[in-house]
Amino acid sequence: MEISLNEIIDYYAKADVSFVGAFGERVSPQLKVLDRHTNPAGGGLVIPFSGSACFTFDGKPYVIEPGMVVHAGPGMRLSKEVIGDREWEYAVIHYHIPQHERDEYPLFHKDFSLAHGRSAKVPHLVRQILDIQSIPGAAAKFQTKVLFLSLLQEIFTAACGQPGHEDSKLIEEAMGYIRLNYADELTVQKVADEFSTERRQFSYLFKRHTGMSPIHYLIECRISKAKELLGSPGCSVKQVAEWVGYTDSLYFSKAFKKYTGVSPSEYREGFAL
Template identity: 50%
Template sequence: MEININEIIDYYAKSSTSFAGMFFEKREFNDSNVVIDRRTNPFCGGLIISLMGNAHVTLNGTEYMINPGIIVHAGPNMRVCIKNSDDKPWRLAVIHYRIPENEMSCMTFFGSHFSFAIGENIKIPDLIQQLFLSQSSPGSLALFKTKLLFTNLLGEFFDSAKRQLTDNNSKLTETVMEYIRQNHAEQISISQTASYFGLDRRRLAALFKHHVGMTPSNYLIECRILKAKELLQSCSLPVKQVAECVGYSDSLYFSKAFKKITGISPSEFRESGAQSSEDEI
C-alpha cells in the first residue's frame, strides 16, 4: 500500500529508531530464474531500496514493483518473495532497523508493508555504500558514524520524497501557508482563507493533509503559538495583550491553546524563560 509521506515522516520522527544492519541482494543475467522466498527478520523493520534494475517484491501476498526511486518498507516476520521483472540484472539494499518493544503497539507502521516514491537521487547510493562499510568497522567512532549515516540516509529519503510533491498544488499550499503566517494576528478563519484562494474548506484541508501533514486550523494555531512564545520571552506585555497580538480575543482560550501545544501555561513559559536567562548569567 502507499501511505502519505507526511505520515511516514511523522512515524520516523516519533519512534525511537535504531540501525540494526544491512546487506545487499543482487541478480545477474544468468540468474534470471532464481527466486528469493523466505521470511523477513523477526525482530526488525526493513527498507528495501533498488540501486539498479527492476524487481518484483511480494510481502505477505502484496506485490510491489521496485526500481530506483521507489522504497518498500517491510515489517518483521513477513513472507517475502523477490523475483525478476525482466531479464536484466538488479541490485537491492536491505536496511534493518529496530524500535523499542514498548513502542510497537502505538507505532503501527513498524509492522506494516508499504511503499513510497523518492525519485532518483544520486546521493543515496553513495550514502548506502558508506553505511555498509561503516557497519563493519570496529570501535565507538565507527558506531557513532553508522548511527549518523543511517539518520542522514533517512533524511535524504524524506527530502527526496517531499520534492516529488512539488507541483501546482504544492505551490498553492505554500502560498496559503505564507498567507496564514503573515496574517495569523488577524481575526481570520480557515473558511475565509479558503474562499480568499478560491477553494472550499474541504479542498484546503485535503491539500494541507497531503502537503503539510496537519489541518489548516492546526497550522494557524502553531503559527500563533510560535509568535506568542517569542513575545513572552522578548517583552513584558501582559498575557492578555500577547493573546490579542497573535489573534486571540479571548485570553482564556489562548491560554488553553498554548498549554495544549507546549504543556505549560503562558505565564509558566515566561517564568521558565526568565529562569533560564538567570541560569546563563
C-alpha cells in the same frame, strides 16, 4: 488503506528508531525466491541500485526500481523475482524500535513504499553504510548511526519534492498488478478499472511515471516470461504463447520477434548452441 507520506515521516520522527545492520546483494536476471520471510526481529528498507524486481510481502506485490524505497515489517511472508534481463542490485537496511513502542507505532509492522525521484544521495549514503558498518570501534558505530539518520532525512526530503506522490503509488501498484496477471486477457481499460481510474488518465500517468505505455509494459512482461519458458525444452512455442497470455501463436511470434529481433524458435536454438 493508503499510507500517506506525512504519516511515514511522522512515524520515523517520533519512534525511537535504531540502526541494526545492512547487506547488499547482486542477483542474476529472472531469479525467483519463494516462501521466505523478512527479518523477524525488525523492520527493513529495500533500496535498489539497479535493475528491477517484484517483491511480494504477505501477498502484496511491489515492482521495485531505482528511485524508490520499500518498507517491510518483521516476519512477513516474502517472495521476490528479478524482472527483465538486467542484474538486480539492491541493499536492505534493518532497524528496530523498542518493544514498548511497537503497538504505539503500527507502521513498524506494515509494508509501504515511497519515491525519492532517483536522488543521487540515497544510493551514495547506503553504500557508505555498507562500507563502514563492518569497521570495528565506537567511532565507526557512531558514524553508521549518523549515516542511517542522514539516509532517512534524504529519502524524506527528496520524497517531499516529488510531484504526484499518490500518482506514483498508483502506478507502482498497477505495475505489480500487470506483472502478476500478464497471462490473463488484460487491457488498459481493465487495469484502469482495477484502480478506479479513467482509462486516458491512467495511460497518461503510466507513461509519465515509467516512460512507456501500459500495453508496452504488459508486452515486456510477457516477452520476459516467454524467454524464460523457451529455455526449457519441454514446451512448444504454442504452449509458451498460451502461458504468457497469447491465444494466437502466430501473433505471439510476431510480437516476440519485434521486441527481441529473433523468432521464438531462433531464440530457443540459441540455448541449444
